[in-house]
Amino acid sequence: MTNNTQSILDHLAADHDAATQRLRDLLTIPSVSTDPAYAGDVKRAADWIEHDLKQLGFETRQIAEGGHPAVIARSTDAMVGDASAPRVLFYGHYDVQPPDPLELWTTPPFEPAVRDGKVYARGACDDKGQVMTFIEAVRAYLANGHRLPCHVTLLVEGEEECGSVTLPEVLDQHADLLEADLCVISDTSMWEGKEGATPAITYALRGLVYFDLKLHGPSRDLHSGVYGGTLANPANLIARVMGKLLDDDNRVTIPGFYDEVAALNDEERADWQALGFDEAQYLGDVGAQPFGEAGYSTLERRWARPSCDVNGLYGGYMGEGAKTVIPSFAGAKVSFRIPANMDPRKLAAAFEQWIRKHDVGGCRWEITQHGEAFPVATPTDSPWVAAASRAIESVVGRAPALMREGATIPVVADFKTKLGLDTLLIGFGLNSDNIHSPDEHFALDRFLLGCQCHAALLDSLASAN
């Protein structure tokens, strides 16, 4: 860390109360994106972000492709010390989840209150608090008369909580404004192992493939005494086919399913071992025991291996008591979580082929696919990961946890496919921050930690190139 960076970190600590007040201002705006009644407030939050960044000297604009506006702010050449410095795109969202149920909040969701060193409000952690960690880092450089170590573009959208519906269009139409070398997102949590919470760099996410299957049999529900045993029962058969998806080692039986899955290397496995994952707590909380693909640990199954789940299975008589019936149809909803480097489109085609090869006694499949998302993975030996690790270590005094996530964040795949960008997810939330729930909060010391880590990150990325 340079002296320059240390002075920025000191400035952030000294300015923490003012930064907290700015965050509280933003948190008073009820920018609930899912409910049209709040559309004016959503716009007001976009204006607030744009105004703040404009005052810092950024070239700003709001872009709406039919939905709530996204704020795009770009540093000017005069704001950046070195013209050849890397270009960082920061992504976050200013919209929030609805606050309901209101009666479960200790203080009103849009009247931010500080208790026990935490600010309580809807959006405190997800994601206004985390967006402001980055903006405060940038502000600290500029307020001190320094130039930014990197070219910085911010993309702060207003539709994340309702599915980022128009964001792909924004990326397609305005890719020129978003050109960068790396994307950074703060909308995730720190790693919480047996030894407490530590800042984390999430470098990979699983993708998703989702299917709705319906198996149609006789033209109407039939009496099982008259027809039972003489024709195909779609409920029996869909259960038989679903039962063949996984073998006794809990491996998916679709031919070629594992062919492209990126293998775990020994180093990654050892690193994850060292994270101190609390399996007993993870599974104990939901009253379950470890179960999954043979040969892998729980964390490996969750982060680096594909999974297949029947999300719903239905058909026939589902009321009280007995009704002897052969149903005219049965249905199943099936999803796959896919790690790097699986291709969701290839999987979708292979799954459909696999489904159709089974003998279902003349019943007819109706197969609908509900979207797909590519997995993403930034190589752990990338200079960006090394630079981000150095930055966090310089602030925290120990190396960050390098982790993957089992879930899917479609926008990260869009950054890769549409803008060619690798993404690092560096979040400062905790699972206990109640995001999407009453009494959402963000601890002010983690807010400061986030501001300082981003300030150090900008400096560190500048020397990564």
Ligand SMILES: [Zn+2]
């Ligand atoms: Zn979020």
